[in-house]
Amino acid sequence: MTSRRALSEQDYLILVSISPQPLHGYAITQQIKQLTADVMALSPGTLYKALDRMLAKGWIEISGEEIVNSRLRRNYRLTGAGRAVLDTEVARRSRMEKEVRRRLRGPALGEAT
Numbered sequence: 205m206t207s208r209r210a211l212s213e214q215d216y217l218i219l220v221s222i223s224p225q226p227l228h229g230y231a232i233t234q235q236i237k238q239l240t241a242d243v244m245a246l247s248p249g250t251l252y253k254a255l256d257r258m259l260a261k262g263w264i265e266i267s268g269e270e271i272v273n274s275r276l277r278r279n280y281r282l283t284g285a286g287r288a289v290l291d292t293e294v295a296r297r298s299r300m301e302k303e304v305r306r307r308l309r310g311p312a313l314g315e316a317t
Contacts, residue, residue, distance in 0.1 A: 210293065210296060211289070211293045213244070214236075214244075214246060214250065214251075214254055215254055215257075215258065216290075216293055216297075217235075217236045217239055217240065217244065218232060218236070218246075218251070218254055218255070218258070219258075219263065219264075219282065219286060219289065219290040219293075220235075220239060220290065221235035221236055221239065222235075222264065222280055222281055222282055223282055223287070223290060225281075226267040226268065226279040226280060226281035227279060227280060228277045228278060228279050228280070229248065229251055229252065229255070229277075229278070229280075232246075232251060232255075232280070233245065233246050233248075233251060255280060258286065259280075261285075262283055262285045262286070263282070263283060263285055263286030263289055264280045264281060264282055264283060264286050265280070265281060265283050266278050266279065266280060267279045267280065267281040
């Protein structure tokens with residue numbers, strides 16, 4: 205397995221948002237707000253810069269385009285490579301959370317500290 209840097213929070217949330225189905229930019233921002241209980245909101249500039257970067261890496265692709273209110277709306281979906289990146293990140297975060305929880309519980313009775 206090749207070593208890879210952890211995903212940024214915004215990249216992680218974007219990939220999670222489009223994992224079940226393709227979404228357009230505004231819908232992605234709404235999903236992120238919902239996933240984070242309104243703690244995180246991405247500006248359009250931040251979102252589209254991240255989407256362009258992920259398109260270039262092959263993690264996502266445009267699944268369709270339509271004109272809505274005289275504006276182009278693109279829908280984005282995960283590619284196989286994007287799913288692999290997301291699955292790796294979910295596993296990494298799960299391992300990290302498990303370790304954090306273990307440390308927060310402290311040593312078991314009778315264990316040396």
